[in-house]
Amino acid sequence: MKKELVEKIKNDPNYIELVAKRTAFSIKLTIAILVVYFAFILTIAFDPTLLGTPMSSDSVTTIGIPIGMAVIVFAFILTGIYTKRANTEFDDLSNKIKNSVKDM
């Protein structure tokens, strides 16, 4: 990449906006999945019986089952949220940047 091109893009408000928004969004979502997963795994490590609590007094199903399933679904939903925003908002911004430097 040429030096002028780097300088131009670096100061492009669209680029600054893209990097700021995407970085913040990625970090937020990463923290979300890490918090959920580590809460799950550390609950098991520190208090193995907690997730073994039955859903109700006459049921053998423990609260761990829906919670575990929910972690799987949560991971999938997060990827959906990211993909949706990136495919629209972030791609619009990068297309604007690309168009502005098309002739360079």
Added chain:
Amino acid sequence: MQRVLTFLILSALTLFASDAITGEVQKQGLNMSAIVMFFIFVGATLGITYWAAKRTKSAKDFYTAGGGITGFQNGMAIAGDYMSAASFLGISGLVYAKGYDGLIYSIGFLVGWPIILFMIAEPLRNLGKYTFADVASYRLRQGPIRTLAAFGSITTVILYLIAQIVGSGKLIQLLFGLQYEVAVILVGVLMVLYVTFGGMLATTWVQIVKAFLLLAGATFMAIAVMAHYDFSFGKLFATATELKDISIMSPGKLVSDPISAISLAVALMFGTAGLPHILMRFFTVSDAKEARKSVFYATGFIGYFYILTFIIGFGAIVMVFKNPQYLDMAKQAIDGGSPILGGNDMAAIHLAHAVGGDFFLGFISAVAFATILAVVSGLTLAGASAISHDLYASVWKKGQVDGLKEMQVSKIATVGLGIVAIIMGIAFEKQNIAFVVGLAFAIAASANFPILFLSMYWRKLTTRGAVIGGAIGLATAVILVILGPTVWVDLLKNAAPIFPYKYPALFSVIAAFVGIYIFSVTDNSESAKVEREAFEAQFIRSQTGIGAEGASEH
């Protein structure tokens, strides 16, 4: 030389002899429907390979299927790489044996995917061409970085290959009544055929077909199980706990202490993001948009698959456990209890028979075999690319080589890896290889991932830091696995492990990051300055895709 040969022949004979003793218990009669379906599958995949071979003309076609795979297709292929026979049979077997622990384990394998999407997928696609070393060495010195990355890739690939191929030999022996050595050679030869002739295009489509068949088969099994219990989880669990005991509904011994829990989590999360055959798939799509769609679909398929394996494991408890048809009488006579034929990993296979008879057993057996073939092909291609693209073309020839020659070297490397896989597969037949996949993940997490991640995001990274830190991560991972319970105690038969934890990733990943940090920030050389200055341009390309590799025209 002659002495070596004599030794090899003698050890081969010993292997055959020992097989004769234990083989009878293991092997089953020929399963006709399995064999017919297996031949249909092999025929179809060879057809795919033939079709792909005609379209594989350039190195780009060979390594990345021309970059023309869609996000949906790639998501399916990535999920296919992840849904190996080990995870299908292993996780459903773990649920069958331990219940809830199987779910904990599978969740660990899944949570790496969102992180790959948020952090790795797009920059990887925007910066790379054929291998993840392209990205790691983007602004660093090609020679040392690619050598280390190739070493990390090849080690990961070979360890993973050993695990897959040994498992496959045993599985095929059990399912098709074939001899172990024959099964291993068959797998080795087929995978070399797919990769050398069809390249990434064949490898991807074989993976997609298999992923579809596996998901369809597993869905059928889960529905058949649930139908028996009026689609009520409550009834299924109630019957399962009556047959086994209530402990299968709660966390068991898989996660024993917080350090092990975190360390396993680190290995699975960062290990996934450092597996070369997975990373390579991101270069098969046209742009960053398709790359992120790939992860979205892959996460969906994998998550769905793990929910199915959980149901299948419980299905096996209610329909296979204590069912005299699947009981291993010989083993029961010695050990007592209710062991099933072929061990816990066969739970899903027996369940297939229980819900769908011989025909469906044949289908699932053929799919399990297909799974092995598809996964080892992807692994082999990733290993061969590290040899041809990183070591041969970039390090040795310094990039001064044409694509066709590079592709030729890649094909030779594929044949070489095939031979290594067959030899290792036969040599490791009777070994306890439980540590192998753990070691592969530990190396991927501690050597491949830190270099890749920091090269994308950390301006101050230098060649010196990456090489020394990466080597520290690699060495720490290997040493701690050797000194840990799986090798030091289980394999080498020592009384107590020197390093107490089964999963070293927490320590080796930290060692790698600290090593890279220290040796980068203290690097005041001229070249380090240039490398830091080059970060801006690299970061712009990684964020916007300007200058990224596109799809080829045809």
